[in-house]
Amino acid sequence: MKLCIIGSGYVGLVSGACFAEVGHNVICVDNNAKKVEQLRAGKVPIYEPGLEDLLHRNVAAKRLHFTTSTEEGVDGSDVVFIAVPTPPQPDGSVDLSYIEKVAREISAVLKPGQYRVIVDKSTVPVKTGEKVADTIRRYNKGGAEFDVVSNPEFLREGCAVPDLMKPDRIVIGGNSERAVAMMQKIYEPFMAPVLVTDINSAELIKHAANSFLALKISYINAVARICEASGADVEKVADGIGSDKRIGRNFLNAGIGYGGSCFPKDIAAFIAISEDLGVPFTLLKEVEKINHSQRERFLSKIRESLWVLKDKKIAVWGLAFKPDTDDVRCSVAIDLVNDLLKEGAEVTVYDPKGTEKALEFDLIKGAKVAKTPLEAASGAEALIIATEWKEFTTVDLGELKKVMHTSLIFDGRNLLNPDTVRAAGFQYTSIGRS
Ligand code: UDX
Ligand code: UDX
Numbered sequence: 321m322k323l324c325i326i327g328s329g330y331v332g333l334v335s336g337a338c339f340a341e342v343g344h345n346v347i348c349v350d351n352n353a354k355k356v357e358q359l360r361a362g363k364v365p366i367y368e369p370g371l372e373d374l375l376h377r378n379v380a381a382k383r384l385h386f387t388t389s390t391e392e393g394v395d396g397s398d399v400v401f402i403a404v405p406t407p408p409q410p411d412g413s414v415d416l417s418y419i420e421k422v423a424r425e426i427s428a429v430l431k432p433g434q435y436r437v438i439v440d441k442s443t444v445p446v447k448t449g450e451k452v453a454d455t456i457r458r459y460n461k462g463g464a465e466f467d468v469v470s471n472p473e474f475l476r477e478g479c480a481v482p483d484l485m486k487p488d489r490i491v492i493g494g495n496s497e498r499a500v501a502m503m504q505k506i507y508e509p510f511m512a513p514v515l516v517t518d519i520n521s522a523e524l525i526k527h528a529a530n531s532f533l534a535l536k537i538s539y540i541n542a543v544a545r546i547c548e549a550s551g552a553d554v555e556k557v558a559d560g561i562g563s564d565k566r567i568g569r570n571f572l573n574a575g576i577g578y579g580g581s582c583f584p585k586d587i588a589a590f591i592a593i594s595e596d597l598g599v600p601f602t603l604l605k606e607v608e609k610i611n612h613s614q615r616e617r618f619l620s621k622i623r624e625s626l627w628v629l630k631d632k633k634i635a636v637w638g639l640a641f642k643p644d645t646d647d648v649r650c651s652v653a654i655d656l657v658n659d660l661l662k663e664g665a666e667v668t669v670y671d672p673k674g675t676e677k678a679l680e681f682d683l684i685k686g687a688k689v690a691k692t693p694l695e696a697a698s699g700a701e702a703l704i705i706a707t708e709w710k711e712f713t714t715v716d717l718g719e720l721k722k723v724m725h726t727s728l729i730f731d732g733r734n735l736l737n738p739d740t741v742r743a744a745g746f747q748y749t750s751i752g753r754s
Contacts (some may be wrong), residue, residue: 321506324349324397326390326422328359330366330480330581331441331473332403337371338484340378342509342721347385351392357649359386367646367673370481390422391429394436399502400426401471402452403441412588413596414445415559423455430456432463437499443586445593449493468696469494469503470519472526477580490514493522527593530586531604536571537578538610544574544752553699554752555734574752576656576706576732577614577662579641602721614751615652619659621749622730626702630664633725636702637693638707638733639684640674654684656732659687660704670696672709698723708733717744 325336328350378384404418421749453468470493475483544554562569594601641651668688690696731750741748
């Protein structure tokens with residue numbers, strides 16, 4: 321089928337490339353001319369494993385095109401996906417101004433007699449679809465025939481391509497049979513379970529799913545505190561409860577808390593949405609509270625051992641919000657670096673992929689940057705592991721002991737094995753285990 325994606329960022333670009341891969345003809349629209357130029361030249365503006373080949377293959381096969389013109393995109397397609405940002409406002413509610421603007425842009429170019437399906441792909445609050453439909457109707461010069469549906473994405477950074485090519489489920493929310501049938505046709509080649517709902521339910525599924533995942537993480541972080549107070553080991557407890565298929569082991573890893581461009585935004589949004597609807601979701605406020613205090617508790621462990629942080633040389637391994645991505649948006653590791661700098665510590669950081677973006681967005685002002693883990697640790701009085709990159713498990717502990725000034729390790733992601741590290745002569749502190 322002929323598809324148009326408006327907003328060729330992390331969500332739109334990966335979706336467009338995957339649609340082309342299964343044989344659709346896709347035109348990606350973006351209002352950033354530089355980005356469109358880059359994409360036309362085969363350059364990929366984001367790091368995502370597998371995305372580069374997907375783009376090159378489909379641009380070469382002439383199934384994937386890029387333009388800044390909404391008219392070109394809408395005219396040449398049967399289905400138009402909206403994938404522009406829905407950033408959080410300071411009070412946590414969602415800024416829908418990009419969605420509203422794109423709805424007006426689409427409305428201006430819809431022609432009489434051209435039936436179109438308009439799809440909300442971006443993460444939007446429940447009842448946004450109705451507003452998009454009203455806006456298109458209000459600004460259209462007459463005669464445009466269209467339906468609006470919701471089709472939320474569940475892709476995780478670092479594995480967005482497999483998450484899209486082999487999704488657990490496709491969610492399609494729409495009140496028009498014709499539109500839903502066209503959406504089912506788009507997803508036929510993916511051979512994945514398709515869940516068809518009304519539009520409000522589909523919009524709610526994304527916020528509810530992400531909030532549940534964040535709840536799991538704050539739950540295990542709260543259990544970790546009880547483990548610390550009772551001499552239990554949170555990793556063993558997580559294995560024990562996670563073996564129950566109804567609970568599942570994933571998202572039960574205790575640490576310094578969740579970050580990233582989705583969870584903090586989506587949980588704050590869901591709290592705001594529920595308040596707007598007159599049914600405050602107070603449990604999620606507790607999820608946020610536990611998450612924020614994880615980092616403070618970790619910092620106080622460091623203060624307990626170092627006494628004074630001012631003028632202390634501290635190495636931090638990890639800046640990206642999680643391993644296998646270069647994304648540093650809302651990264652707890654970066655917050656930790658800035659907490660230490662604020663207390664006057666001398667911080668040297670290392671990250672396999674995230675350093676460039678951290679410097680580009682000026683997120684670690686005052687920290688020194690090292691090229692290797694050992695370089696970051698040299699002369700340090702303490703080493704903090706803030707992101708669980710596999711690479712850090714391969715560092716030789718003997719070498720590490722030699723280069724550090726004093727041998728303190730604080731493991732914020734329970735990456736290392738306590739016995740091995742202590743046997744190498746380190747004082748080792750982690751989360752939820754002695
Ligand atoms: C973002 C949010 O992270 C995600 O939760 C939401 O579901 C969709 O928007 P992402 O793809 O990460 O997803 O956003 P981003 O990487 O910033 O890309 C958005 C793209 O849209 C950018 O390339 C931007 O230039 C483009 N854009 C933005 C438009 O084409 N038109 C606009 O009006 C605004
Ligand atoms: C998440 C959802 O998983 C995805 O379905 C949705 O579409 C977008 O948001 P993402 O933000 O890319 O994906 O990362 P994810 O792997 O979910 O991790 C989010 C945060 O939780 C990270 O900061 C990670 O460090 C933290 N986390 C994750 C934990 O602290 N413990 C865990 O057990 C799992």
